[in-house]
Structures are given as structure tokens and as C-alpha cells.
Amino acid sequence: MRTLLLAVGLSVAACLGAGQEARAQSFQITPADWDQIASRYEPCALGSAPSDSAAYVTWSLNARRSARLSLPLPAALREVASRWPDERHWMAPDSSRVEVSVMAQPSGALAAGGEGMEVDVEGTCALPVAGHRATVHRIRLTDTRTKHVRYAAAVDALVRPGIAISAMVESPNVGGRDAMIRAFGALKVQEARGTRRPSASRSGG
Secondary structure (H helix, E strand, C coil), X not given: CCCXXXXXXXXXXXXXXXXXXXXXXXXXXXXXXXXXXXXXXXXXXXXXXXXXXXXXXXXXXXXXXXXXXXXXXXXCCEEECCCCCCCEEEECCCCCEEEEEEECCCCCCCCCCCCCEEEEEEEEEEEEECCEEEEEEEEEEEECCCCCEXXXXXXXXXXXXXXXXXXXXXXXXXXXXXXXXXXXXXXXXXXXXXXXXXXXXXXXX
């Protein structure tokens, strides 16, 4: 994900106390620190998720310490090749897309802007994710030539010490974007137990 708009370092420095600022600047923050940042924002208003389990497909993401993250994404999304080895990408027929990285600390990055693109910041909200809180930065992108509008967001959460998820979602409509954001609220963390590790990389429902 290209870092063009939102930098988590600025948010951390602004939201944490002076005694934590040096640690924040080096991105050595804890899930509690990140929850404190997210608590500054109103809860995300995203509507209700579909009750039909077939509306989602659950994907498995590898994390540090042999942990596994389970992320249910809208079923229309299909995984596509990523140019970046540390990212996974999904696309839908309507051009909606999701890019996800699992790392040690949140990146706070959102791919946006560029020549001929007008960026309007819609605001930031907080989303419960795996027992913690994610920050969700929402923007609207307008092609200055065609006037086509796309809706995007950056989702960042620190769900366990040393396990963060940073994602970018983008859709041609607000409902599609919000459905993808809402999916991160259902993310689950499967802690490593002994040497046993799940072998499946994808499961339906």
C-alpha cells in the first residue's frame, strides 16, 4: 500500500501522552495504546451485516508467533496476485478491492490521490476488532476528468502484541466500502497452541 495520505505516526504523537511520545514515534506501541488512539473517535456507523453466511467467505492470514487471523470478506471478492510480498489483494467484479498487510505495528497508510484525483476526507471512526479497536479513516476520491467517484478507507488495528492488521478498501459505492470495513469487525485471532497449525488457507461461510 502506497503511503500518500495518512500517517499513523502523526496520530500517535497527537493522541498519546508526552511520556509515551518517544515510544510512539518509533512505532513501539501496544494494543492498549492503539485502543486509546481509537477511543478518541466515534463508533463507525456501518449498518447491519447480512444474516446469510453465504454472503461472506473466510480467508486465513498468517501472523507472527504462528498465530492465524480469520477474515470474512464479501463473497464477491476474489484473491488476485499482489506486486508486494507482504500484502494480499482481493478484487470484485464491480472493481471493489481490498489490500491487507499483517505486520508487527499498524502502518496507517492509505493509497489515494495522484494526478487528476480530488481527495475529500470524510472523517475517522472506531471499529471493534478482535477485542480491540481499529481506526478507520474514510475518504472520497473524485476523478477530475470523468467526475467518477470512488469511496476508500484505511483500517488499522493492533489486535495482539506484535500483531497488527492494516488494510485499504475501495469501492465505487458507499455501501460496498462499508460492507468491506464491516467485515474487519468479524476478524478473529487464532492463537498458536503447541506445534499444531491449521492447514486450510480458505474456507467458505
